Amino acid sequence: MGTVFAIFSPTGGVGVSTIAAHLAYFLSETRETGILDMIPDFGSITDILSFCPKPSSNKFPLIFEASTPILSELTHPKRGHLKVFVMPPSLMAQQIDWKAFIASARKSFAYTILDLPHTYLAPELTVGLTYADQIFCVGEYHWATIQSLKAFFDGCDINLSEKCKVIINRSEWLPQEVIDECRLNLGREVYAEIPYDPPLEAARKIRENSAFGKAMKRMAAGLIPEDTP
């Protein structure tokens, strides 16, 4: 049985999809990895991975069942171990049994990455958070983002809270006192910090050698158990 990682942020535009795509890309270096873009209509995983899965949107009903052979068809052309699933248009997405889908992905892949929507209104968010083994909550050192992250943790039950780890994406340069204040306000340990890397903003692509890419590679390496060949 594989491990399911969910990437989530209560606020938009902090780099959730970019982090999810990079993590999946680096995890797939060693083992079978699946990435499920659960953001309806405007998900950006395929854009970041420069890949459009073969079963196009008009064939999506075919993969509602998410059986292993069908999931395996969605192979990234440059990464044999990476399978990409994109959420079908929102009206069709309501027909997906996400619980079964995640269970199927867990059986099929060593690692499954869920790119979750950021609003509590989306029902797939609850499913993703519940069935993930680890949740990476992405934030920035910005007062509004910290406030919403804090509120999210306040509302989590113990089981959910224990699964959550904070990742801070330092997408802009900030004075040290602002960073210190944000850390203090968050009141939770930061699992990983992604360094300031402005060129990445312009190109939503996998960049292995950028500061962002290197940070994600380190993080992915940390998620792989040591006894993995």
Place this chain on the structure above:
Amino acid sequence: MAAAKKYVVSIYSPLGGQGASFIASQLVHQLAKTNTSCLVDLNLDYSASIHYLSLNPADAFRKSALSGGEETLLSSFAIRVENNYFAVGAPLLGYGQFAEETHEAAKELVDQCRAEFDFTIIDLPRPLHVELTKSMLKMSDLILVLGESSDYSAQACIKLKEIVSDKSFAIDPKKLLFLFNKSMTQDKSSWTIFIWQVLALLVVLVAVYFLRPQWFSNPVFFIVGLIILMRLAWPRARDLSKTASSKLAKSQISFFHFLPHDSKSCRMAINQGHFLDDNTKTGRSLKELAEKLKTKLAAVQK
């Protein structure tokens, strides 16, 4: 000039982090200069536009939902931000504390707003398959769709137009007005880095001039140098590519308004919770947008 009819305008951004909540909060400020206006933030888990104004939205939405359709004086529990500027939003809720308020309650709230204020601006959540978003899009007289200067954002705008044009969605695509936000996309700090990169390149050139002067007679050296320089400048080319522009044109999407690059004043306004002055670039542009919107709404009414 008093508005002849009372209007509801939604602000929708297909992608996150494009500034929809910020623009919503600033646009209402411009509209409220002449007419009573209300900002309704329906991001019920996190009403960012209300928080940008350093306000506590208290329980405005819940109180409205509890009114059960009776006549309520909305302005008595909406937050009065300025003279004519009111705001209604949800309190900051954590995961699990959030009990989904029905879209019926939201509809009722917006109906009340329409009756009471000249302009009601709704800041909408993103998922289109959520009934709340769908019903609000249908109720709106106009929908301001926010785009950014990236190809990906252009694609999202095209996709949105396709989705709402679908029969199952039943929203008139003519209601969509595309707003192009460049206010935060070109970061000044990136330019500082670019200047440092160019300076570093010059230092290398000087070093080569003294250490390996023979390289300068080789045209390959100049070509490589030029490629490096272009590569350094590349990430800052933030305007839409020709491909994206032609795709937008093919989909018959024309931009209703452009917000210029002005990251310094926008960051100040976001971090300090104040309104943009009319003497800032974005402030002026928002004023212009408010006027254009009024004219457009009057035309739609006709």
